[in-house]
Amino acid sequence: MPQIAFGARVRKSPFFERTMAAGASHFTVYNHMYMPVSYGNPLAEYWRLVEGVSMWDVAVERQVEVAGTDAEKLTRYLTTRELKSLEPGQGRYVPICDHNGALINDPVLLPLDGNRFWFSIADSDMKHWAGGVALAGGYDVSVREPDVSPLAIQGPKARNLAEDLFGSWIGELKYFGFREAELQGIPLIVARSGWSKQGGYELYLRDSAKGGALWDIVAEAGQPYDIGPGAPNYIERLESGLVSVGADTDEIADPFEMGLGKFVHLDRQDGFAGKEALGEIAQRGRARRFTGLHIEGTPLDASSQHRWQLNLDGEPAGFISAAAFSPRARGGSGGNIGVGLVKTELAEPGQRLQCESESGMRDIIVAELPFDLSHSP
Amino acid sequence: MPQIAFGARVRKSPFFERTMAAGASHFTVYNHMYMPVSYGNPLAEYWRLVEGVSMWDVAVERQVEVAGTDAEKLTRYLTTRELKSLEPGQGRYVPICDHNGALINDPVLLPLDGNRFWFSIADSDMKHWAGGVALAGGYDVSVREPDVSPLAIQGPKARNLAEDLFGSWIGELKYFGFREAELQGIPLIVARSGWSKQGGYELYLRDSAKGGALWDIVAEAGQPYDIGPGAPNYIERLESGLVSVGADTDEIADPFEMGLGKFVHLDRQDGFAGKEALGEIAQRGRARRFTGLHIEGTPLDASSQHRWQLNLDGEPAGFISAAAFSPRARGGSGGNIGVGLVKTELAEPGQRLQCESESGMRDIIVAELPFDLSHSP
Numbered sequence: 242m243p244q245i246a247f248g249a250r251v252r253k254s255p256f257f258e259r260t261m262a263a264g265a266s267h268f269t270v271y272n273h274m275y276m277p278v279s280y281g282n283p284l285a286e287y288w289r290l291v292e293g294v295s296m297w298d299v300a301v302e303r304q305v306e307v308a309g310t311d312a313e314k315l316t317r318y319l320t321t322r323e324l325k326s327l328e329p330g331q332g333r334y335v336p337i338c339d340h341n342g343a344l345i346n347d348p349v350l351l352p353l354d355g356n357r358f359w360f361s362i363a364d365s366d367m368k369h370w371a372g373g374v375a376l377a378g379g380y381d382v383s384v385r386e387p388d389v390s391p392l393a394i395q396g397p398k399a400r401n402l403a404e405d406l407f408g409s410w411i412g413e414l415k416y417f418g419f420r421e422a423e424l425q426g427i428p429l430i431v432a433r434s435g436w437s438k439q440g441g442y443e444l445y446l447r448d449s450a451k452g453g454a455l456w457d458i459v460a461e462a463g464q465p466y467d468i469g470p471g472a473p474n475y476i477e478r479l480e481s482g483l484v485s486v487g488a489d490t491d492e493i494a495d496p497f498e499m500g501l502g503k504f505v506h507l508d509r510q511d512g513f514a515g516k517e518a519l520g521e522i523a524q525r526g527r528a529r530r531f532t533g534l535h536i537e538g539t540p541l542d543a544s545s546q547h548r549w550q551l552n553l554d555g556e557p558a559g560f561i562s563a564a565a566f567s568p569r570a571r572g573g574s575g576g577n578i579g580v581g582l583v584k585t586e587l588a589e590p591g592q593r594l595q596c597e598s599e600s601g602m603r604d605i606i607v608a609e610l611p612f613d614l615s616h617s618p
Numbered sequence: 619m620p621q622i623a624f625g626a627r628v629r630k631s632p633f634f635e636r637t638m639a640a641g642a643s644h645f646t647v648y649n650h651m652y653m654p655v656s657y658g659n660p661l662a663e664y665w666r667l668v669e670g671v672s673m674w675d676v677a678v679e680r681q682v683e684v685a686g687t688d689a690e691k692l693t694r695y696l697t698t699r700e701l702k703s704l705e706p707g708q709g710r711y712v713p714i715c716d717h718n719g720a721l722i723n724d725p726v727l728l729p730l731d732g733n734r735f736w737f738s739i740a741d742s743d744m745k746h747w748a749g750g751v752a753l754a755g756g757y758d759v760s761v762r763e764p765d766v767s768p769l770a771i772q773g774p775k776a777r778n779l780a781e782d783l784f785g786s787w788i789g790e791l792k793y794f795g796f797r798e799a800e801l802q803g804i805p806l807i808v809a810r811s812g813w814s815k816q817g818g819y820e821l822y823l824r825d826s827a828k829g830g831a832l833w834d835i836v837a838e839a840g841q842p843y844d845i846g847p848g849a850p851n852y853i854e855r856l857e858s859g860l861v862s863v864g865a866d867t868d869e870i871a872d873p874f875e876m877g878l879g880k881f882v883h884l885d886r887q888d889g890f891a892g893k894e895a896l897g898e899i900a901q902r903g904r905a906r907r908f909t910g911l912h913i914e915g916t917p918l919d920a921s922s923q924h925r926w927q928l929n930l931d932g933e934p935a936g937f938i939s940a941a942a943f944s945p946r947a948r949g950g951s952g953g954n955i956g957v958g959l960v961k962t963e964l965a966e967p968g969q970r971l972q973c974e975s976e977s978g979m980r981d982i983i984v985a986e987l988p989f990d991l992s993h994s995p
Contacts, residue, residue, distance in 0.1 A: 245622040246644040246655045247923045248852075249940050250741065250865035267623040270647035273741070273864065278623045340753045340761075345746065364627065364650070366743035369722065373750025376717045376891060384717075386869070475625075487650065488627035492763065514753060546624045563626050 251275055254300035255390045255452025263470040271301035271364045278472045284568065286471040290439055291569070294398035295471035296459055299436070299443065300390035300452075304359040305348075305367045307375075309382040315375055316350065316358045318513050321496060323506035327352045332417030332432060335360070336504050337367065338515030342495045342522050345370065347486050349434060351419055361391070363486040374514065388449050389430075392459065395441035398466040403442045406462050407431060411442070419445075424458055427451045436473045438481035438611065475544045476565045479578050482533060482610030489531060489562040489580060495519065497527040498582060500610070529559060530588035533608035535618040536577035536598070540566045549596045551583060551605065558594050559583035561605075571617040578612055591618075628652055631677035632767045632829025640847040648678035648741045655849045661945065663848040667816055668946070671775035672848035673836055676813070676820070677767035677829075681736040682725075682744045684752075686759040692752055693727065693735045695890050698873060700883040704729045709794030709809060712737070713881050714744065715892030719872045719899050722747065724863050726811060728796060738768070740863040751891065765826050766807075771836065772818035775843040780819045783839050784808060788819070796822075801835055804828045813850045815858035815988065852921045853942045856955050859910060859987030866908060866939040866957060872896065874904040875959060877987065906936060907965035910985035912995040913954035913975070917943045926973045928960060928982065935971050936960035938982075948994040955989055968995075 245268040247253075252274040254260070265277035277298055280286060289295045307315055317324060320335035329352050337346045337360075346367050348360035360367055372384040394402055403411045407422055411431070414420065419432035430445040446455050460468060478485065484499050496505050496519070507520050534551075544565040551558040564579030587594065587607070594605040606618040622645040624630075629651040631637070642654035654675055657663060666672045684692055694701060697712035706729050714723045714737075723744050725737040737744055749761040771779055780788045784799055788808070791797065796809035807822040823832050837845060855862065861876050873882050873896070884897050911928075921942040928935040941956030964971065964984070971982040983995040 242621045243638075243642055243654075244619045244644050246646045248646065248655075248865070249922060249924055250648075250862060251646060253924060261620075265620055267621050269623045269625065269628060271627075277620075278625075339746075339749050366746055369716075369743055369747035370750045372716050373747045373752075374754040375750075377751040377753075377755030485627060488625070545626060547626055547630060 245275070247275070254298050255446060255449040256298040256300060256392060256456050259453055259456040260298050260470065265470070272303045272362065274301045274303070276301045276472070280470050283475070286469075287474055287476050287568070289469050290396050290437060290471055290474050290477055292397065294394055294396040294402055294441075294463060294466045294468050296463065296468055297393040297395060297470075297472050299393045299473065301364070302361050302391050303386055304361055304389045305371055306357065306359050306385050306387050307371060307382050308357040310356070311380040311382050312356050312358055315371065315378075315380045315382050317511065319371060319374065320350065321505040321513060321515065321519065323509045329354050330419055331415065332419055332434060334417065334504065336496045336501050337370070338496065338519060339370075340515060340518065341493070342515045342518030343493050344486060344490050344496050344499055344501070347484060347501070349417060351430070351432070359387075359389070365487065388447065390446045390449055390452065391443040392446060392455060393435045393441060393443045394459065394463070394468070395435045395437045395471075396439045399441035402463050402466055402468065403431070406459070424455065427455050427458075436483060437477055438483070439477065475563070476567050479563060479565055479580055480567055480569065480612050480614060482580065482612070484531065485563070489582070491582075494529075494582065495522050495527070497522060498529045499531045527585055529582040530585050531580065531610070532583050532588045533610045533612050534561055534564075534579040534581055535606040535608050536561075536564055536579055536596070537604040537606070538577070539600070540575065541577050541600070542566075545579070546599065549598050551581065551594050551596045553587060553594050558587050561596055564598070567612070567614070569614045570612065572615050576617070580610065583607060622652070624652070631675050632823060632826040633675040633677060633769060633833050636830055636833040637675050637847065642847070649680045649739065651678045651680070653678045653849070654847075657847050660852070664851055664853050664945070666846050667773050667814060667848055667851050667854055669774065671771055671773040671779055671818075671840060671843045671845050673840065673845055674770040674772060674847075674849050676770045676850065678741070679738050679768050680763055681738055681766045682748055683734065683736050683762050683764050684748060684759050685734040687733065688757040688759050689733050689735055692748065692757045692759050694888065696748060696751065697727065698882040698890060698892065698896065700886045704732075706731050707796055708792065709796055709811060711794070711881065713873045713878050714747070715873065715896060716747075717892060717895065718870070719892045719895030720870050721863060721867050721873050721876055721878070724861060724878070726794060728807070728809070736764075736766070742864065765824065767823045767826055767829065768820040769823060769832060769836065770812045770818060770820045771840070771845070772812045772814045772848075773816045776818035779840050779843055779845065780808070783836070801832065804832050804835075813860060814854055815860070816854065852940070853944050856940060856942055856957055857944055857946065857989050857991060859957065859989070861908065862940070866959070868959075871959065872899050872904070874899060875906045876908045904962055906959040907962050908957065908987070909960050909965045910987045910989050911938055911941075911956040911958055912983040912985050913938075913941055913956050913973070914981040914983070915954070916977070917952065918954050918977070919943075922956070923976065926975050928958065928971050928973045930964060930971050935964050938973055941975070944989070944991070946991045947989065949992050953994070957987065960984060
């Protein structure tokens with residue numbers, strides 16, 4: 242298999258040396274930064290996440306900071322949600338759409354104070370989207386990427402570890418809540434968040450010179466919980482039905498299709514990016530639906546490498562954006578699962594479809610998201 | 619060395635299967651797409667480019683299409699250059715700056731007609747920058763990425779090959795000139811362009827289903843010239859002093875620093891993105907200069923993996939953004955060369971500096987770009 246080319250154009254995470262030392266075996270690039278996605282044993286990494294605690298270099302979750310007099314105004318304009326309160330210390334999931342209503346990012350918004358907001362972004366240059374809107378719209382703000390790099394701890398034992406590291410106030414954080422903290426002089430923001438449904442925290446490192454030190458402290462403190470390195474997990478995210486913008490979305494996918502309609506507030510009094518187009522889409526009804534898919538046949542021996550076209554009796558029905566073998570599916574006997582965009586009229590649970598996979602034609606059964614792992618389709 | 623992770627989030631080029639079959643050994647990611655950067659023999663690939671003809675999968679040079687009533691107006695606003703004529707069929711190199719005057723991309727602009735323009739971009743989401751400006755500025759345009767994927771042929775024998783493929787009109791193309799063409803029914807735009815100074819052409823494939831067919835036609839027609847696969851070449855681009863936005867630039871690098879001042883027309887009557895900030899920078903004078911650097915000591919055995927800090931007697935002097943061993947440097951005896959941003963007062967050819975490389979402290983001598991390969995520093 243081809244190697245990743247390490248060079249000067251793509252940035253290295255502050256945790257890069259530690260992830261290499263820990264045996265990172267596969268990398269991707271996300272927000273112009275190298276990201277380890279495997280340490281050579283995908284199943285062990287999966288079980289560590291769903292039964293214990295895993296530590297992830299997610300420095301690629303870059304922050305776009307919007308600051309200044311018009312920061313709140315621009316922040317509200319960029320998001321489809323009506324944010325009635327913007328309480329500092331409480332994060333919010335905020336889909337971002339372009340002029341056509343297409344979903345272009347789905348950050349977590351961190352209100353630091355009334356004039357300063359971080360968008361913790363998925364893989365697209367929201368700095369340029371926000372910057373272009375700010376420039377042409379005449380907003381009095383600065384838009385920049387600060388020196389902030391999250392390290393995630395995820396899994397059912399993450400809370401114990403976080404309490405050991407920071408104290409009992411960890412228990413007071415609501416979901417997406419965050420607080421400033423320090424670990425042996427390392428400046429952090431600690432948030433109850435992370436790209437899994439197993440629970441956990443993200444330690445937003447605020448000084449990239451201290452990445453190695455932070456990694457070592459967390460690895461050491463995690464010993465009693467048998468912590469180990471991992472990465473946003475391909476299998477678990479499918480089970481949980483987490484949207485991966487860019488993977489699951491195409492150029493026209495809108496938030497209604499992606500199951501994020503509850504975050505689109507068309508009854509807002511103020512305008513927001515994409516409002517008009519989204520209003521039209523809402524009237525028309527969504528053309529497709531993001532849904533779970535059981536994939537019949539022999540276990541997939543690797544995650545899917547590209548989109549698989551879905552069809553019903555030869556007619557196009559949509560596509561599977563990601564697929565893998567879940568050891569917990571079908572009540573623990575295991576099964577192939579996937580997610581994808583399916584024509585609305587064919588997206589009812591139980592609907593049977595076919596797809597052309599990398600290992601030939603397969604039968605498909607539509608399922609609700611998140612997957613009910615306790616029973617067979 | 620770690621492998622590249624192939625997955626559904628990052629796109630595959632229409633030439634992907636062919637590059638794998640041709641032995642692509644290293645990949646990076648550029649504009650959310652996998653890009654082969656080596657086929658396992660860097661020196662052979664270098665000599666093929668500078669003495670023969672090489673074929674490159676540069677589908678990652680994505681096109682941002684701006685089309686509609688206000689397309690010309692928006693195109694002019696986005697670029698620092700005054701484009702007196704925008705003649706269809708003649709491309710132009712057009713730096714793009716943000717509100718702060720920082721260089722955020724340096725595309726080639728292809729005017730298709732009076733209402734439709736392609737920006738053939740470097741690695742940042744110019745679709746979002748242009749889209750944000752268009753939305754907030756109320757421009758009547760569509761901004762999208764069309765199905766267009768360039769395949770480059772580069773090197774001194776590229777012209778012969780292009781004439782064999784397309785006919786003698788190839789000789790009529792000026793630099794960055796382009797024309798619509800077909801090869802066995804495959805729709806193309808053929809441009810005299812490419813990211814090397816060895817001469818060559820880019821075949822903009824306009825139907826991604828036909829990538830394999832195009833690759834095969836070019837590989838077959840190139841046999842008499844001993845064509846082989848390659849990629850934008852790390853060594854040759856250093857010799858030639860080509861700017862790589864993202865690698866050579868940091869968040870604040872401006873076009874004056876990067877040696878692109880001649881493309882910034884502050885005396886334009888109309889406004890453009892970054893004009894005010896660039897006016898201030900021009901008055902202040904540039905703080906740094908992008909320059910060549912001879913690197914003393916033993917030959918580098920691989921290209922640099924990150925930025926090397928430059929200093930003079932322990933005081934910071936700038937950074938080297940990329941470095942490698944050039945077999946043609948020093949009159950053909952070979953030598954290490956690099957490029958970087960150096961404090962203006964220390965950027966005079968002949969200035970001696972030091973740097974901390976991956977293989978220890980090294981002496982540095984500033985040089986003009988492009989490098990004069992015929993003599994030693």
